[in-house]
Amino acid sequence: MAGHTRSSGRPNQWLRNLNAKIASVPMILTAVVIFLGGTIWTVVYSFTNSKLLPRLSFVGLDQYERLWDAPRWLVSVQNLAIYGVFSLIFSLVIGFVLAALMDQKIRFENTFRTIMLYPFALSFIVTGLVWQWLLNPEFGIQSVVRSLGWETFTFDPLYNADIVIYGILIAALWQGTGLVMCLMLAGLRGIDEDIWKAARVDGIPMWKTYIFVVIPMMRGVFVTTLVIIASGIVKVYDLVVAQTSGGPGIASEVPAKYVYDYMFQAQNLGQGFAASTMMLITVAIIIVPWAYLEFGGGRKRV
Numbered sequence: 001m002a003g004h005t006r007s008s009g010r011p012n013q014w015l016r017n018l019n020a021k022i023a024s025v026p027m028i029l030t031a032v033v034i035f036l037g038g039t040i041w042t043v044v045y046s047f048t049n050s051k052l053l054p055r056l057s058f059v060g061l062d063q064y065e066r067l068w069d070a071p072r073w074l075v076s077v078q079n080l081a082i083y084g085v086f087s088l089i090f091s092l093v094i095g096f097v098l099a100a101l102m103d104q105k106i107r108f109e110n111t112f113r114t115i116m117l118y119p120f121a122l123s124f125i126v127t128g129l130v131w132q133w134l135l136n137p138e139f140g141i142q143s144v145v146r147s148l149g150w151e152t153f154t155f156d157p158l159y160n161a162d163i164v165i166y167g168i169l170i171a172a173l174w175q176g177t178g179l180v181m182c183l184m185l186a187g188l189r190g191i192d193e194d195i196w197k198a199a200r201v202d203g204i205p206m207w208k209t210y211i212f213v214v215i216p217m218m219r220g221v222f223v224t225t226l227v228i229i230a231s232g233i234v235k236v237y238d239l240v241v242a243q244t245s246g247g248p249g250i251a252s253e254v255p256a257k258y259v260y261d262y263m264f265q266a267q268n269l270g271q272g273f274a275a276s277t278m279m280l281i282t283v284a285i286i287i288v289p290w291a292y293l294e295f296g297g298g299r300k301r302v
Contacts, residue, residue, distance in 0.1 A: 039280065046273035054269055063274035073275065076253040079165045083172070083254070084233040090173055091229050092222070095180025100210065102181065103188045113185070117178040124175070128242025131171035132158065135243075158244055161251035168239050168252060176232065180225055187221035188214070223290055230286045234279060255279050 046064075049057045067073050098116065102109060119127065134140045137156040145153045157167030191214055199209040215222070237256035244252045255275060263272030 042273050043277050043280070046270065046277045048270050048273075050269035050273070052267045052269070059270070063270045064278075066271060067274045067278070072250050072253055073255075073258055075250050076255045076258050079252060080233070080236070080254055082165050083169055083236065084230070086166075086169055087172055087176075087233055088226065088229055090169075091177055091180045092225065094173065094177050095225075096184045096215075098177070098181040099184035099188055102185055113182065116181055119175045120179045122175065124238030125242045127171050127175045128239045131167070131174070132243045135167050135170075159248065161248045164244060164248065164252045168236075168243055171239055171243065172236070176229070180229070183221060183225050183228075184218070187218040191217060223293060227286060227290045231283065234282050234286070 045054050045056075047058050047060060048055060049059045049062070102113060106112070122130075135142075135156065135158045137143065137154075137159060140155075142153060142155045145155070157163045157170070195213060195217075196209070199206075199213065204213075235256050236254055237260065240246060240252055240254050240257055246253045246257055256279070259272050259275045259279065262268045262275065266272075
């Protein structure tokens, strides 16, 4: 009888939260069919000789060999590495410092927080166009400074092939640092007030409290912020197109622009798919360790 009761109760487990399960079906189908299916399709066709239209004419690793022999791709990878390293470092440092200052219960905090977060509400195209104007030597920052008397002042990163990627970095930091600040501020507000009191009683300097106590306690916030920043770095495209269109020459090329140009302008789908697959691998390298730390061996099992 008891066995009958347990067996008759099993279907009820499947019927629990039925409305929520039904509502999640479209998202599950979207993830499986579109995202996963599209990813597999892209990887498969990266091994083909597809041109204007996809076709199953396999050429092995030829597309990848051509990709890594292309100077334009190598320049784009180098730019992404420079942009990525400096973007990660400066975003985290500036964002955390601003959050620490904001956490001091300053007056008009809401106003300052809104001002700092406002650039993130703008599209990358708008940000790129604004900073293209600001960095224009004829009527931007350089022109304003020279009009004040410094005739030899030079600041035209978007027109110098050696430092153009840093001009793009300036615009990216201006737009994204506010979001990092808000994430860090949320983490700081989650720190128990007793920890600060204990540090003051023990005579620990504030900077040591931040470095050796607070930051280790904010590990989850830092990991999540790193993933958000890194995913944005890999797919950077809009800023480059709006500010330089990849110039001067190919000096500011990035992988996402390489993929777009080969797939929709050069009509070489196979090469574009190969570059997309390399970007996918980069994203996986970022996401997999984060998922492992958050949901796998990084957590102590009870």
